[in-house]
Amino acid sequence: GNSVTQMEGPVTLSEEAFLTINCTYTATGYPSLFWYVQYPGEGLQLLLKATKADDKGSNKGFEATYRKETTSFHLEKGSVQVSDSAVYFCALRSNDYKLSFGAGTTVTVRA
Amino acid sequence: EAGVVQSPRYKIIEKKQPVAFWCNPISGHNTLYWYLQNLGQGPELLIRYENEEAVDDSQLPKDRFSAERLKGVDSTLKIQPAELGDSAVYLCASSLSLLGEPNTGELFFGEGSRLTVL
Numbered sequence: 001g002n003s004v005t006q007m008e009g010p011v012t013l014s015e016e017a018f019l020t021i022n023c024t025y026t027a028t029g030y031p032s033l034f035w036y037v038q039y040p041g042e043g044l045q046l047l048l049k050a051t052k053a054d055d056k057g058s059n060k061g062f063e064a065t066y067r068k069e070t071t072s073f074h075l076e077k078g079s080v081q082v083s084d085s086a087v088y089f090c091a092l093r094s095n096d097y098k099l100s101f102g103a104g105t106t107v108t109v110r111a
Numbered sequence: 112e113a114g115v116v117q118s119p120r121y122k123i124i125e126k127k128q129p130v131a132f133w134c135n136p137i138s139g140h141n142t143l144y145w146y147l148q149n150l151g152q153g154p155e156l157l158i159r160y161e162n163e164e165a166v167d168d169s170q171l172p173k174d175r176f177s178a179e180r181l182k183g184v185d186s187t188l189k190i191q192p193a194e195l196g197d198s199a200v201y202l203c204a205s206s207l208s209l210l211g212e213p214n215t216g217e218l219f220f221g222e223g224s225r226l227t228v229l
Contacts (some may be wrong), residue, residue: 004153032216043115043220044154044202051216089153093216098167099144101153 002027006090006102013080013109021075021105023064023090033057033066033073034091036101044089047075080109113137115221117203123227129191132224136184136205143180144218145188146202154202160186161208190226198228 007022025031035047035057048057053068062077073090090102116135124130136143141162146154157176159167162183171178175194180186190197204218 034216041222043222044204045220046217049216091153096167098156098159099218101155103151103153 002031002092002094002098002100004090004092004100004102006088007105008103010106010108013107015082015109015111016079017109019075019077019080019084019107021088021090021107023073023075023102025071025073025090025092027071027092027094029095031095032093033064034093034099035062035064035073035075036089036091038087038089038104040086047088080107082109082111085109115203115205115219117201117221117224119224120222121225121227123229124193125229126195127192129189130193130226131190132188132201132203132226134186134188134203134221136186136203137219140205140207140219141183142206142208143186144202144204144206145178145186146204148200148202148223150199157188157201193226193228195228198226200225 003026005024032051034049036044037047038044048059050057050066053066056065064073064075085108087104087106089104093099118133143160145157147157148154158171158178160180163180178188200223202223204220206218
């Protein structure tokens with residue numbers, strides 16, 4: 001079946017550090033890939049998405065590229081801020097429109 | 112525009128008691144989802160509605176869980192009786208259609224209802 005595996009946390013960084021959260025997937029067909037973010041006390045919200053191979057999603061300084069050859073969708077940000085502290089979820093939407101999430105990675109950015 | 116509204120935000124009950132969660136999706140959203148999120152894990156789909164029809168309830172434990180969306184708008188998720196292992200956050204989400212938002216495929220989530228079963 002379809003599944004998403006993402007890097008375990010927690011991840012603790014200093015401000016302005018480089019952030020990478022690895023995400024790999026298993027799916028049949030051609031899934032769409034997403035990163036959702038959950039800030040403290042808030043609901044999940046879409047951060048970025050990519051719908052086909054080699055697409056790059058970007059938002060708020062974050063980027064992720066849909067790599068079909070490595071079945072990956074790693075999230076990166078070049079310089080994190082304290083406000084980026086949150087839980088990040090990689091997700092996959094399969095051909096039956098079902099959205100499947102990874103376990104989440106908790107990121108804490110220290111000033 | 113109001114987002115997805117869930118209530119209650121927090122609920123503490125003793126095992127074997129019933130509990131119900133309510134969700135009001137974004138106005139005009141035809142598709143509604145209930146997800147279960149255990150501590151340290153990602154959300155898992157329980158049930159998905161297209162208007163008032165449950166189009167995917169294969170992950171809903173039907174012996175104790177039930178859901179309804181009678182008029183195709185708001186929805187209720189019920190657990191009866193609750194067990195210790197049901198302690199989790201119950202998330203509701205909505206979208207215009209099964210495809211999500213037309214351009215992004217996005218689902219819009221509520222803040223969740225955190226259940227603690229003692």
